Amino acid sequence: MTIPNARFARVVLDSSLPQLDHPFDYAVPENLATEIRVGQRVIVPLRSGNRRSDAFVIELADATEFPGTLSEIESIVSPVPVVPGHLYELARAVADRQAGSVSDVLRLCVPTRYVRVEKSFLEQNPDYLARADSESDVEKRPIAVSPTPAAAGSQATQRLFILDAGGTEQRGAWSAPRWSWSFVERAKDYIARGQSVVCVVPDFRDVSHVEHALAHANLESVTVRVDGDVPSAQRWLAYLRILSGEPLIVVGKRSAVYAPVPRLGLLYLWGEGDDSLVEPHAPYAHARDVALIRQNLTGCDLVLSSFVPSAAVMRLVRMNYLDLSKSSSTRPKIQATDLERGSSDLSQRIPSQVFSAIREALPDGAVLVHVAKPGFASTTRCAQCRERARCSECSGPLRLGARGSVPMCGWCGRMHPTFECRSCGGVSLIAGMSGQSKIAEELGRAFVGARIVVTEASQQMSELPDDRVIVIATPGTEPLARNGYRAVIILDGEVTRSRDDLDTDVHALSAWLTAASFAADDGRIVAVGTGPLLGRVMATRDVDGFVAQSLLDREVLGLPPAVRSAVVEGPTELEPQVRQVLADLPSRAILGPTSTRDSKQRFIVLFDYRNGAEIAKSLRALIVTSAQQSRKRASAQMRSESADQAPSRTTRVTVRMDDTALAHLES
DNA sequence: AGCACGCCGACT
């Protein structure tokens, strides 16, 4: 393939300044004309020539529409096209949806370069660059070059939600969750067809499970792990392989969803409702949304899966955008019990059914006792009647920071050194403390001679020391038992339920069913403190029905995810600008302002799905103008405030689309 | 961000 000498290059700058987030044209100097490719990282001069910036070539052309005089590309960083057209296209779409910049997305996708690794890789693969040329259609074409849709010639594209029932299975040397085995079954076919698979999971433990299952199926040689835990030299090597077009199974956490395999056959997202799939940095995209966008752009197959569908996914199922399928494994019934009212001592916290379940199970194998995460329990309850403790002024939830601190209202910030319960007049509070060690102590007394293990979030224990053991674990720390635990006990149900945001119930169900998933198929599961409603859902395992119903409720109330939301935060004088920029747009509501902890203003904008693009565009414009004004404001502040106290925080405007933790909307 | 341009006040 011959490369025409391109005279002009269109680039995106590798800068997070919002006002620079658009294409720039540069002249290609003659000495670079035959080497330059779409996707390469280049260095370009900016303004006076003293400044320079990294940039990615997104298009080569023979003409430019820029009326001014062009600067020249200064140099090419490496011959490898690290941002192929389809990756730029994805990054652009994600940035547009999230009101963010392309460069912020690309930073998540492209790892740091390792020159030595790259050099030796290119020596060992002499035809690599030529192949990359043909792979990415390097001719002078517009940027929107999507990879060939997976379905070309074969069966129709699948978009699927799989409701997983849980369970652990041992095959060969490895125990792994059942979902990871069925993922491998599915992935094999795509590799056989010469296509690639991307598997995105919430947690590093999940990555390991998938790796084990893949290794068992002899797919190690086509498996690429793109964890943050992989050393960076190795990550760069992995990235080069991903770009090469060889059929691969890429496994990783949230940022793996961007892995730029050229022939993507299947995009698989496990645990689609998990909060850790949200990128905590700008532009705050949820891997599930990125996956939906990517499916739409490439036409690949898409599988989302979890123990409990998120309300967002349920919406897509009800629209028939996703097909619902339920895994057919037989699972034990979940026995839900509640605490007796008015009792707070430990003997009541662990009801008798729990002791008998453990007693029965222990001779045959391991028992998992699942307690809520300690930090999960910031809200408080009346020690007497167990009702949620609420602020006497505004009815907001009372929260505890550090242990022994004064309870504070989560809405208005009022401190409450004393408390009087509204329902029963009780005057003392209990925090939803988990007290793993207290439970360990209690169980140790009850089961003399049993081995008791308390897990910690920091340690990675994937296998059990021996069979007859009681494991006391917080979410995410549970070790796998070979073919599942004989019994799983879920304690602290009421603590999990005390988290307050829109999706409390769905999150609680998800936490409990995750715990339940560790049980053997003929094991026993007892859940304490789920409340009658969720207890019934657990017992019947009608989780999709429950989430569908809660989605219907949201539709009536006009709340996410029946509608979309954007959380806008910025400096105190933000309000007129927010209202102005959204004035002519069809938003449903602009809620706020409320004050954040760091005294910024926060607005919540609610709008319909069909208006998302428009709203995002306007909010983006708000970010750009506020970035241009920020210095003006800062210097004005400096002058008026007698210079000695300088709280010169850069009050940037941030926008988070479809935030999962909208506590403010709860009435 | 960082740098140049330009519009007002104080000056050899």
Add this chain to the structure above:
DNA sequence: GTCGGCGTGCTC
């Protein structure tokens, strides 16, 4: 007259 302070605007 013109030197230079610092807002304002732009970066192909």
